[in-house]
Amino acid sequence: xxxxxxxxxxxxxxxLFFAVLVGRARGHYGVKAPxxxxxxxxxxxxxxxxxxxxxxVALLPALFIAARFWPAAWVAGVGxxxxxxxxxxxRAYVDVPSRRGLGFALSMVPVLALLAMALAGxxxx
Amino acid sequence: xxxxxxxxxxxxxxxLFFAVLVGRARGHYGVKAPxxxxxxxxxxxxxxxxxxxxxxVALLPALFIAARFWPAAWVAGVGxxxxxxxxxxxRAYVDVPSRRGLGFALSMVPVLALLAMALAGxxxx
Amino acid sequence: xxxxxxxxxxxxxxxLFFAVLVGRARGHYGVKAPxxxxxxxxxxxxxxxxxxxxxxVALLPALFIAARFWPAAWVAGVGxxxxxxxxxxxRAYVDVPSRRGLGFALSMVPVLALLAMALAGxxxx
Numbered sequence: 001x002x003x004x005x006x007x008x009x010x011x012x013x014x015x016l017f018f019a020v021l022v023g024r025a026r027g028h029y030g031v032k033a034p035x036x037x038x039x040x041x042x043x044x045x046x047x048x049x050x051x052x053x054x055x056x057v058a059l060l061p062a063l064f065i066a067a068r069f070w071p072a073a074w075v076a077g078v079g080x081x082x083x084x085x086x087x088x089x090x091r092a093y094v095d096v097p098s099r100r101g102l103g104f105a106l107s108m109v110p111v112l113a114l115l116a117m118a119l120a121g122x123x124x125x
Numbered sequence: 126x127x128x129x130x131x132x133x134x135x136x137x138x139x140x141l142f143f144a145v146l147v148g149r150a151r152g153h154y155g156v157k158a159p160x161x162x163x164x165x166x167x168x169x170x171x172x173x174x175x176x177x178x179x180x181x182v183a184l185l186p187a188l189f190i191a192a193r194f195w196p197a198a199w200v201a202g203v204g205x206x207x208x209x210x211x212x213x214x215x216r217a218y219v220d221v222p223s224r225r226g227l228g229f230a231l232s233m234v235p236v237l238a239l240l241a242m243a244l245a246g247x248x249x250x
Numbered sequence: 251x252x253x254x255x256x257x258x259x260x261x262x263x264x265x266l267f268f269a270v271l272v273g274r275a276r277g278h279y280g281v282k283a284p285x286x287x288x289x290x291x292x293x294x295x296x297x298x299x300x301x302x303x304x305x306x307v308a309l310l311p312a313l314f315i316a317a318r319f320w321p322a323a324w325v326a327g328v329g330x331x332x333x334x335x336x337x338x339x340x341r342a343y344v345d346v347p348s349r350r351g352l353g354f355a356l357s358m359v360p361v362l363a364l365l366a367m368a369l370a371g372x373x374x375x
Contacts, residue, residue, distance in 0.1 A: 005190050005247040009240060012183045016240075019179060033222040034168040043284040053182055054269060057303055058262045060186055061310055065255045097283040115259060115266075122255040130315050130372040134365060137308045141365075144304060158347040159293040178307055185311055 004067040007079035008060055014086055015056050018049040044097060048090050051104075055086075055111055062114035069121025075114065082110040128201035129192040133185055135208055140181050143174040143215065169222060173215050176229075180211075180236055187239035194246025200239065207235040253326035254317040258310055260333055265306050268299040268340065294347060298340050301354075305336075305361055312364035319371025325364065332360040 022045050025031070029039035036046055059082060067075045089103025147170050150156070154164035161171055184207060192200045214228025272295050276282070279289035286296055309332055317325045339353025 002247040002250070005193075005243070008186055009190060009244050009247060012186055012240060013244075016183055016236075033218075033225065034165065034172040036172075037162075037287075040284065047284040047286075049179075053179060054299075054303060056182055057306055058266055061258050061262055065259060068255070093283075100283070111266075115262060118255070119259050119263075122252040122259060125252070127372040127375070130318075130368070133311055134315060134369050134372060137311055137365060138369075141308055141361075158343075158350070159290065159297040161297075162287075174304075178304060181307055185307075 003072045003076035004063060004079070007076045007083070008063055010083055011056060011059060011079065011086075014083060015049070015052045018045070018052050018090065021045050022049045044094050047097075048093050051089070051093075052086055055082075055107060059111050059114065062111060062118050065118035065122060066114045068118075069125055070117050075117070078110045078113050078117075082107050085110065128197045129188060129204070132201045132204035132208070133188055136181060136184060136204065136211075139208060139211055140174070140177045143170070143177050146170050147174045169219050172222075173218050176214070176218075177211055180207075180232060184236050184239065187236060187243050190243035190247060191239045193243075194250055195242050200242070203235045203238050203242075207232050210235065253322045254313060254329070257326045257329035257333070258313055261306060261309060261329065261336075264333060264336055265299070265302045268295070268302050271295050272299045294344050297347075298343050301339070302336055305332075305357060309361050309364065312361060312368050315368035315372060316364045318368075319375055320367050325367070328360045328363050328367075332357050335360065 022042075025042045025045045026033065029042040031038045031042045037043060059079070063075060063079050066078075085103055085106025085108075087103075088106055089100055092103050093100040147167075150167045150170045151158065154167040156163045156167045162168060184204070188200060188204050191203075210228055210231025210233070212228075213231055214225055217228050218225040272292075275292045275295045279292040281288045281292045287293060309329070313325060313329050316328075335353055335356025335358070337353075338356055339350055342353050343350040
C-alpha cells in the first residue's frame, strides 16, 4: 500500500464527487450553463466544489513534499484528517453556510500542518 | 522523450491557451475586470477555462501516480485522449453550451481511467 | 536546502495568504457566503486569489518537471520571479484593476519560461 498516494487520490475522488453534485444541482435548481448564479441551493454546492479546488491545490504539493521528509504514515494520517474535514464542511455548507467554520478549520489545519512539515523538511534537511 | 511529462505539459499549455482566449474575450465583449459576468459570449469561454482548471487539478496527480505503476505509453495515451476531449468540449461549449456533453465525457473518462489505474497501483502494489 | 521545493511551497503560502485576505474581505465588505459578488472591493481581492490559483496550477507542474532537467538554482530563480510578480499583481489589482498588467506579466513570463524549460527537457532528453 502506498498510503500517501492513496490519500492524494482519495482527495481527488472526493473533489470529483462534489463536482458531480454540482452537475446534478444544475438540473435540480434549473441553473443553465454558463451561469453559476441564480439559485442559492446551487451556489452553495458550487462553492463547496470551488473551495475544495482551492484547498486541493495547496494540499497536494504540501502532501507530496512532506512525504519526502517525514514517515508516510504520519503524512497520510494528517491527509486523512483533511478528507474528514471536507466532508464536515460539505454537509454544514449545504445546510447552513454560516456554520461552515468547523469543517473549514478541520480541513485547513491539516493543509497548514503539511505545509509546515514540508517547509521544515525543505529548509532544514 | 518523456511521454508522461510531455502530456502533462501539453495539458497545461492547452489550459493556458483557453486562459488567453478569456483575456481576449474580456476586450471583445467589454467585460472589465474584476467582473466575470455580463456577456454570455465571455461567460462561455470563461467556463471552458474554469472547467478545464477543475479537471486539470484531478488529471495531473492521477497521471503522475498512474505513471509510477503502469507503462508510460499507456498512461500518456490515455492522457492524449483527455487533450482531444478538451478541444471538442471547447468548440462545442462556445457554439452551443447545451451540446458540451460529448467533449466533457471525452475528457472526463480519461481522468477517471487514470484515477482508477493510479488507485489500483497505490492499493495493490 | 531544497530550493525548488522551497519556491513551490512559498508559492502555495502566498496563494493561501491571498485566500485569507478574501476571507477578511467577506466580513469587511459584507459579502455573505455563498455570494462572490456584490462589492467591487471584495471582487478585486477575490479575482487576485482566483487568478493566482489559475497560474499556480500551471506553475507547479512546470516547476517540478523543469527541475528534472535543469539545475535547481536556475529553476528556483525563475520561480522566485513568479513570487515577486504575484505581489506586484496583487498590489496593483487592489488599487486599480486596469493597471494589473505589469504584475501579471512578471508572474506569467516565469511560468512560460518554466514551461519552455520543462518541454525542452521532456522532448529533447
